Amino acid sequence: MGETRSVGVTPEAAGGTARAGGAARVAGLAVGLAALAAVVAFQVMSGLSPEPVRFTGLIVAVLAVSVIGFAAASWGAGRSVAGFGAAVLAGYAAEAVGVRTGFPFGDYRYTDLLWPQPGGVPVVVALAWGGMGLAAYAVATAIVPAPGPARVAVGALALTAWDLFLDPQMVGLGLWTWAAPGPYRGIPLSNYAGWLLVSALVMLLLQRITGGAARPGRGRGLAGVYTTMAVMETVGFAVVFQPPDPLVAVAGGISMGAFAALAWRRLWQR
Template sequence: MMGAQVASGLDDRPERYTGPIVVLLAVCAVAFAADAWGPARATTAFGAAVLTGYAAELAGVLTGFPFGEYRYTGVLWPQVAGVPVVVALAWGGMGLAAYAVAAAVVPAGGWARVCAGAGALTAWDLFLDPQMVRLGLWTWAEDGFYRGIPLTNFAGWLLVSALVMLVVGRVCGAAGPGRGLLALYTVMAAMETLAFAAVFDPPDPLVAVAGGITMGAFAAPAWRRSWQR
């Protein structure tokens, strides 16, 4: 996955690597989750997160709720009812990673874990949306305060991310975080920070700082708690 990310940064058409990167992300997430939680739980949790993310994206495309009015271009394919398949896979892959972060930060579970996981997953979108918009993968009906992305998008992400945490938690129960998933979340944060700070043309220090600090604020305590176990 990291190799594909590096290759995309060196290519004149980085959007071509979006699908492969997401597929590799999903494969890594399921593999690490299977190691931590067992294959049956891992695949079931991933499938539940993918379906939850797809349902939210479909509602968003058709109604504008919960993210705001947007539409996907034809760059990402295949699409089902206007929603690219890789978008649903991304919800699943990073959903598992964010749940692992939350499980490390809030080992007791409950609503505190749901909130932590929702925050960890939404933090990723501080990178994701600016990158995908600049690549022309989707467009917003109206400009927003954060690199053209409206505040409603992040409110919607918090809501859908909480739902993802609930369905993954229902499958995994009291399962531990799994350091492989923590590594996946951390690698994604580091690669996105580096890309926005120095690789993308033009670079975007604001997104690099905002995303890096926010994802780091979840990754750092997750690793600290993990090593204390």
């Protein structure tokens, strides 16, 4: 009888795989950091520009690059791209239904300032759902380590908190209009009910796609994106935008800030 040899991964092969994984993680972090720095620069330029709308698409596009880079470092490139794509498609579908039916956000329409607009929905809006959707999911993963309904609920609330900034700013810039103004800087409360619903769908998709890859201790880059957006929007509404809006600065700053603080408390404990 001939000698039986075990077949397996050699130490050299395992080491090579680990090195490749480490290099990919470093590359993802580098892309995420560089793009996030660009987001900050463009946000500053937008706040100081007499035509801030010109920067909107650029900011969202670079934000998407930053998020995908950080997500790839945390979850792997395949899951990150799939998760981002799912969030973009979910956001686009909700917006396409919304502009036609008024469900789930309320009766609103986009103006012609953001292009392209396939199906009446600006592409940049769908990208924003994807970018901040992944950032909010990472925050929720840090706060609620175990997958399940609690993580979905926290992620939905964290993403909706961002819209306390987003809608007043974008309506102020004339990017979309509401048929019936509401109590929060002209935004109807139905908008936030719709955001919670769609955000929960986005969180469910991300939880399903990332699975066990979304480990609580690996979301610092994405939590950094969420925190950066919270800080910049708070400062913008408080002192940069003209006229300043202390109400939005406080409402958005406290809401997003609370989720960011809870996430970082857990992240630094790991």
